[in-house]
Amino acid sequence: MVRAHLYMAVSLAVASSCAAFSSPTLAGLHVASHRGGAAHSLCMAAQKPALSRREAIQAASFLAGAAFFAPRESVAADGAFSLPKLPYAYDALEPHIDKMTMELHHDKHFNAYLTNLNKALEGKDAKSLLDIQKTAIKDGAMLRNNGGGFYNHGLFFNTLGPASESGAPSPALAKAIESSFGSMDKMKEEFNAAAAKRFGSGWAWLGVAPDGKLVITSTPNQDNPLMEGCDGAKMVPFLGLDVWEHAYYLKYQNRRPEYIAGFWNVVNWGKVSEYYETFAAKGVPVNWA
Secondary structure (H helix, E strand, C coil): CHHHHHHHHHHHHHHHHHHHHCCHHHHHHHHHHHHCCHHHHHHHHHCCCCCCHHHHHHHHHHHHHHHHHCCCCCCCCCCCCCCCCCCCCCCCCCCCCCHHHHHHHHHHHHHHHHHHHHHHHCCCCCCCHHHHHHHCCCCCHHHHHHHHHHHHHHHHHHCECCHHHCCCCCHHHHHHHHHHHCCHHHHHHHHHHHHHHCCCCEEEEEEECCCCCEEEEEEECCCCCCCCCCCCCCCEEEEEEECCHHHCHHHHCCCHHHHHHHHHHHECHHHHHHHHHHCHHHCCCCCCC
16 A cells, blocks of 8 residues: 555656756756666656556656755855846747756856855855955955856846847946947947957956946956956946856857857846946946845
């Protein structure tokens, strides 16, 4: 009787879990890499009228292992940072940035910076994310790479949105762009060049210089212009583009300029304008958290 109940419970569990395990992100990254083709074969089995007892036993073993690799929502401990959700669906930026890239970029890369940042802060006095940026370089590689990575990605994801809702810069931002670059096209041209010429991995930034003019720069790795001692122009960034390969390689491979061109279609100019007017134009770092 106990075995019969176990058989029925596992059959239901496999059927209800199949959709999750068949997700490209989970099957490709969390499950298939550790269990070979087991995820696919189990999902196919779950689509049959019923599982055999042997399949149920296999499923129980698989689910016990797969649970370890399944992604979990980040839960912040006291004083720790937590993973913000995307403000749009994973596929909302298609066809310019694909769904798989967004799933991996947000759930894996962004989350990894968060996790390592929280580890780096264990046993230390609580600091705001903006304070971490300021002293990140002198505070060492863990805070520099992970504090920067967490801040940069949060700003990046928040300033994107569906192409149909991209909009246009606010009058104040449009005026600043024209004053600083001559036109929107000139600004994009300079930004695109900074992003394309960044050797290896890094970021391109649009921000406000100390004199109030808009400027463009790029930084290596997970550095950003808020870090004291960072390479590049001094500024308060309010728009950034991730040019690490993980941000575009699944769709664009080595064609970085195509990714950069596609980026402009999914810039959320309403949010960018808000960050400019509320923070950067006043010389205040953008607090996206």
